[in-house]
Amino acid sequence: MTRFRPCIDLHDGKVKQIVGGTLSDSGPGPKENFVSDQSPASFAEKFRADALTGGHVIKLGPGNDEAARNALGAWPGGLQIGGGIHASNAKEWLDAGASHVIVTSALFDANGKFLPQVLEDLVQTIGAERLVIDLSCRKVGEGWVVAMNRWQTLTDLTISAETLDSLAPHCAEFLIHAADVEGLCRGIDADLVALLGNWGKIPMTYAGGAASLQDVEAVQQAGNGKVDVTVGSALDLFGGTGVRYDELVAWNQRDF
Template sequence: MTKSRFRPCIDLHQGKVKQIVGGTLRDDGPGPKENFVSELGAGDFAKKFRDDRLTGGHVIKLGPGNDEAAREALAAWPGGMQIGGGIHVDNAQEWLDAGASHVIVTSWLFDDGVRLSDDKVRLLAERIGPERLVIDLSCRRDGDGWTVATNRWQTLTDLKVDECSLDRLAPFCDEFLIHAADVEGLCGGIDHQLVELLGSWGGKPVTYAGGASSMQDLESIDLLGGGRVDVTVGSALDLFGGDKLCYRDLVEWNCR
């Protein structure tokens, strides 16, 4: 029987491990709302995930100034984590060589950050192999559905998150990563309808991120997603200064 599993994450901003409210990460105006800033380096977190044999997690570079920290994490858990943030066809192999199991790509796949380019999708998949590519379809609520958002979730694209889009992109990647940006970092619960959509599709592995703040949320993801949707947890986790979920409980949840 397929079961959802917890996947770890390391979010990097200005070279530090942070947890940020997703909708506040902007190029203009005041800085993002930070829920947590760690005194430990990215490598320290990656070593913990390595020691606990947590695979399939991701390192996300939120803007410039994060390459050194990202390399530190990948070196600490070679082959154990994916890398995203500023990845494109000319540097993807470089990050794989640095120890990433996969590269995670969103913005580069869209011309002007708005229009999905099938040519770019094919080019990247051909260059590194679809088995090394994770397509990030992180999104925002738009009417009665969801629209992919690029450029650190600031720009809405022409691509909806639905079964048609997932079918269109599935041949070119190994899995999908989907942040529900409107609930990311708020610790206010998951987007149940989005999880249900992802689980009903079930064509490729999918990791959902956004709002998980209790074991009930994780159980809901497992139930609504039919065991086909994995989950990552950020601000609610005690590892990142939260008080709602215990990291050790999630490690044990993977072994259930």
């Protein structure tokens, strides 16, 4: 059954919620929905107290290593880490307390071409059981294309049963942000969730657009109970008004 998984998104060393499609290397910077004055560790401690396992810390660009270590140190083994992870630093982040490392951009060259050998090197370095492959994507035509480099660059991988089948033996989980709806609080991409749920062979977490508890329920329905969900900007914990944190804690504690 679908579970709520927490997130700690880091930008410029602070816990933030931003509109995913506004991340770029140039221009005025991303649109921010929320900037916390609390430490990353305080959020990790709260998630730990409420037994919200399987959450993730995402470093959105440079300047976030100290903040990430702050969160991981508050709950060793309780959170995954993503953002700038590759074969040469993956073990370092596991040693810092991450349960898994989350990898996207390192699996592609600068033009977005998938590099199978890089994935194999990661598996050889840390083991598939400690690796989460991030397949965060953007809508292109009638389908979805994996996007890297803070969702700025489209790759040559599409979200399909064939892609999921080929990658699943090399990782423990998938993480999929629907970048076009991330941070907008206008509802989930139900078609993408349905594609993931119909495949449903290993654990997966979907993020993007959840604005209410009804959207969380919609992930469960569309994903056949096989896709977990993250709620960000709509959550009262992050300054939102659509979903109460205690509702989601109770959701995870319901009888299955």
